[in-house]
Amino acid sequence: MWSLQPLAERLEQSSLGTAIAESRYAFPIIEGTHLLSLAISVGLIFLIDLRLVGVLMRQVPARTVIVHLRPYALTGFVVVFVSGTLLLWSEATSVIASPAWTFKWIFMVLAALNALYFECVLAERPELREDAAILPRSVRYAGIASMSLWTLVIVSGRLIAYLTTWP
């Protein structure tokens, strides 16, 4: 992580970084936007996962749920990512020093890999193509993995403010 330190210092001392940090309103507004948009986007992913697991909207084919909810989730993630980048910009040195930030990235990468595996491998399963109500175990496990990983992303994101240095 230490190689990121000079870049973090430059971000934090840039005019944008100091403007956000010194404004009375910018930081809480951006943080609020980050929180509300992540609640909607991650929550929509949870709803898709709950359909894959088979506990929600069983009467609707899983493919239909995915195709309909994913565009809203992805649009929301653009807002989450932009607001998150701005928050990082204004306090980069303390954020990257936190182990929680490193773990947040690890969990996000794992969640992305899980989604990729679902798209490339599991989505081809005949039960999904034939719109079965109950999906095979591998698909249900992918849904549970996605929910768990996104929960860990939220947990580690919240802990950035609390776990400030590596032990």
Added chain:
Amino acid sequence: MTATEAVNWLQASALSHAIAKSNHLVIASLQIVHVLGITLLLSSLTLMSLRLWGLLLKEASTSDIVRAGRFLVWLGVTLAIGSGALMFLASPRHYAYNSAFVLKMALLALAIAGEAVLLHAAAVSGPPRVAVRLGAGVTLALWLAVGIAGRAIGFV
């Protein structure tokens, strides 16, 4: 007992002291549960509102989608209020005299009442009435206002 006495009594209670004096990770855990509750609440509200407006999942009936989302809405509200109540208990005086917190509680009461009425009206079969579609927008805006007022607590 007046409101001031009630706040002072809570502030002096053993539970309040226990939370306030606990490890800072206890407060962090309460905040995480709060965020997860908000996540369940806002996403299922988004799902139900979009369906009531006819923007997605038209293959499914509105009553099916409302029934699917309803449980998660109240689960989310319960998690958020449960964790929020414990955070409030950690320093009742700090919150009770904070104007953003008072506004948040008023908006929360409105949002819960509006949501209960909306979910009752939206669970019927057939295409949603105009009043139900409008109500979905009003309640969603109310819940977002609750979130914004909550965010303002630390800044007023």
